[in-house]
Amino acid sequence: MPEHPELTIQGWGAPTRPRDATVAPGREGDDGTLVFAPFPPLAEVLPKAARRHLARELGWTPRATPPVAVREIRLAPSRLAEECRLRLVELLGEEHVRTDRDSRLRHAGGRSYLDLLRRREGDASDAPDAVVTPGSTGEAAALLGLCSEMGVVVVPYGGGTSVVGGLSGSDADDRPSISVDLGRMAEVTALDVPSSLVTVGPGMRGPALEEHLGEHRLTLGHLPQSWEFATLGGYAATRSAGQASTGLGRFDDLVAGLTLATPTGVLELGHPPASAAGPDLLGLALGSEGALGIITELRLRVRPRTRAGRYEGWSFRSWAAGLAGLQRLARHDLLPDVVRLSDPDETRANLLMSGGAGARALRGSLRARRHGAGCLLVVGWEGVPHLVRARAKAAASVLRDGGAVRVGRRVGESWRRHRFSAPYLRDSLMDAGLLVETLETAATWTALPGVYDAVRGALREALGSRGRTPLVLSHVSHGYATGASLYVTVLADRDDDLPIQQWLTAKRAATDALVAAGGTLTHHHAVGADHRPWLEREVGPLGVEVLRAVKQRLDPRGVCNPGVLLPD
Ligand SMILES: Cc1cc2nc3c(=O)[nH]c(=O)nc-3n(C[C@H](O)[C@H](O)[C@H](O)COP(=O)(O)OP(=O)(O)OC[C@H]3O[C@@H](n4cnc5c(N)ncnc54)[C@H](O)[C@@H]3O)c2cc1C
16 A cells, blocks of 8 residues: 555645645555556646536636645744643643644645635634644543643544534634644554454544455445545544445444543443443434544444445436436335436536546437436445345346436446545646535435425525536435435636635525425534534524533533534
């Protein structure tokens, strides 16, 4: 396994190399290992037809809008009092308490479009006043106690890939804040093969864990698009979903137990294999986003590793037919492990962006079958070979009954190979004057079509003005018996004068619309700072009070990531 790159301060990719030279997108090689290949600038990344399509659809004039040089990013002096710093040093050691510019910039915010816009514009006002790195649960617990006493805000930091403002560190009382980077707690500490349980530190990343488990022919199998950089503690804190979550389960399902250090004590949660001793308190830590404390250890369910992955593409004549096809699979309990149904706009954009003779031939063959304005479905199965074959065969019969046409394994394989590339492309698109952001929700099969229409309508209205028309590309993924998630990518010509306001207005309109239409506030990105105003609509005023009471008990001085989860 090659060494993994670090996130850049203003985007995705490797900071040690020049932005315009070799940024390293992760792709899977033929043998399933991760390889890092050079990623060229936009003109080479996007085929001419795709660039023309974007320019025509969006009213976008490609232009150079590079980020300011990192040395020009504005960073206010650290507000951490010297007396507080010395007490942190006393606890953790000098090398684990950093207030230098580079450390603070590297821990400023996450990777949402707004986070990136701000840092590209030279604004690092959300940078922490210091970065600390505890090495154990005991140190993390002592750190929380100390910060509570000193009135210093604590923001746990995993991989820095939050897309909902989870790392903004905002605090109504404007207290100094520290970023608690969990990178030193990134080891496998126990592996119980008979019980299929692995115990890991929260700062470990997915690739490192898979490498370790691979030596024992085991896998966790959690593969979000941010897999190269996000951490296991971050997945638990945000209730992440991976690309194969339909079959393998969301991250919540993979957590058998965890340790949560809080300012008032340490909680050991989850009792595998099962317990009926009252409500499951593990659920309080999953999705707690650092607002209740720091997850310092996780006990995760693993499974045998198999190499029998099978990925293929199908086409439906329309979005409605595609949704009905997935629903039918769900009803027959035949949903594949990976499910991704693109709407007509996303299907068209993906085919154009793929470029090449293969994509052109596929477009022609779809037109010939009167699927030219249809929807591509990528499905994938992982597991024991004969079960994969049997499940694929049974699903194929249900899909065919629903009018779907198989378009072959190349489409599925191509998706699998490039599934970690999009975030690198986002950097190039932002460099060329585009707004690029994603949002997500989930809804029952009954509500899903209405949620889809509502979100698209809201985004188009909010972003469509003065000759601009946004492209709203959607797909359904993560299927359940009861419904599915809806993931939306928005591309628009950036308003160069008021880019932040442009997206805030659109995001507000889209969130209002999806919640009103019966969608969940979020399916897997979490609440963070960005979704807080809507939490009460989902859990009710009493629900918010219950969460507040728990926080009050565990974090009475309110120092644990006060800017997330709970509304002001
Ligand atoms: C390009 C891109 C693609 C993405 N794709 C997916 C996807 O496919 N599926 C998905 O689910 N998400 C996705 N995300 C969102 C993000 O990767 C997830 O939310 C991820 O779980 C965050 O993990 P992290 O380690 O980076 O956490 P961070 O971003 O560092 O932190 C996220 C939140 O959790 C808190 N936190 C982190 N670690 C701990 C801890 N140990 N204890 C307590 N609190 C903690 C932080 O304070 C913060 O509030 C994507 C993001 C990007 C930028």
